Every structure is written in C-alpha cells, then in structure tokens.
C-alpha cells in the first residue's frame with residue numbers, strides 16, 4: 624500500500640485549509656493554495672524544502688478567491704500547472720472583485736493550465752486521487768478521493784457538522800444536498816474527510832449527525 628501524507632496549512636483571513644499531499648517518492652500536489660501573508664509564503668516554502676518535496680501540480684477543489692490566493696506564488700516558485708474544473712473558470716476571473724466584497728486586495732490570478740474532469744485521476748509519485756464532481760457550493764466543485772488510504776479532500780462541500788454555503792453565484796442548495804447523498808455517502812463510512820474550513824470529520828459521522836443531511 625502507498626501511504627500518502629496530508630499536511631494542512633490554515634491560511635488567509637478566511638482560515639482556509641490548504642493541503643500539501645505527498646507520498647514516499649517525495650512528489651507532491653498542492654490543493655487549494657490559499658497562502659496570502661508573507662509568513663504563509665515562508666511557511667509553505669520551508670515545509671517543501673525541509674521535506675525535500677517536489678511539487679508537480681496545483682489541483683483545486685473549486686476557485687473561490689480564498690482557495691486561489693496563493694496560486695501565482697506557487698506557480699512562480701515551482702513552475703507547476705494549475706488545474707481546476709472548467710465550470711469554475713469564471714470564479715478565477717472574478718477573484719479580484721470577490722476579494723473586494725470581503726474587504727481585501729486580491730491580485731489577478733491567471734486562468735488554469737489544464738482542467739479536471741469527473742472520473743479522471745490526479746497522479747503524483749506512486750499515488751493518485753479519483754476526481755468526483757460535486758456541484759452545489761460552486762458549479763465546478765470537485766472532490767479528491769483516495770480509496771486505498773480512505774481519504775477525501777472535500778473542499779467546501781461538506782464541513783464538520785455543516786455544509787458549504789449555496790448563496791453565491793452558481794450555488795444551489797438542492798443540488799448540493801443530493802450530490803452529497805448520492806455521490807459522497809456511497810463511499811465507505813470510515814472515509815476521513817479533509818474540509819476546506821475547520822476540522823476533519825468522517826463520512827459516517829456526518830451521515831449520522833449532520834443536521835443538513837440526516
């Protein structure tokens with residue numbers, strides 16, 4: 624079995640969870656890089672250097688501005704491609720405006736270099752994640768599932784005891800609920816869920832206790 628390591632960084636004023644995921648080869652992918660402050664840039668650079676990691680791509684669950692604040696920093700430093708689902712491309716164009724709505728300055732982010740589609744794999748080292756399309760919080764929201772390690776990187780679809788907001792452009796409450804129930808709750812209950820904000824949970828715990836889903 625290929626053990627994968629998930630490192631979480633809680634970043635930017637929205638307390639977003641950015642992940643670096645690596646395996647025994649040292650190759651890694653960066654998911655939802657929201658690094659914003661200079662000290663957050665230092666922290667991620669030091670982590671990669673100290674662990675001798677080799678970033679090979681940025682893969683985003685979705686493209687709300689708090690999840691892409693660090694994309695250009697990572698691109699410039701490691702020359703890796705940025706990929707996300709095509710239905711969230713409009714959020715990249717809106718990043719500066721959306722940031723302004725939340726009261727802070729966001730530099731423009733260039734479009735993705737490649738797209739992520741459902742049922743494709745994201746590969747790194749000897750490992751990989753399956754891509755599952757889960758719209759509702761945003762239209763191009765995807766989650767990343769590694770069956771062997773029982774890990775789901777869920778972005779802003781599902782939180783500990785809650786779900787993602789559905790009032791932003793392209794959001795849809797009914798679509799979100801039915802996607803969680805029909806796609807995510809088909810996976811094993813013991814699957815560990817890494818969320819886009821807040822603590823980790825499991826699919827079984829949310830299935831049994833989450834007030835939006837029981």
Ligand SMILES: [Zn+2]
Pocket residue numbers: 685687760761779
């Ligand atoms: Zn979001």
Ligand SMILES: [Zn+2]
Pocket residue numbers: 639687689690779819820
């Ligand atoms: Zn978010």
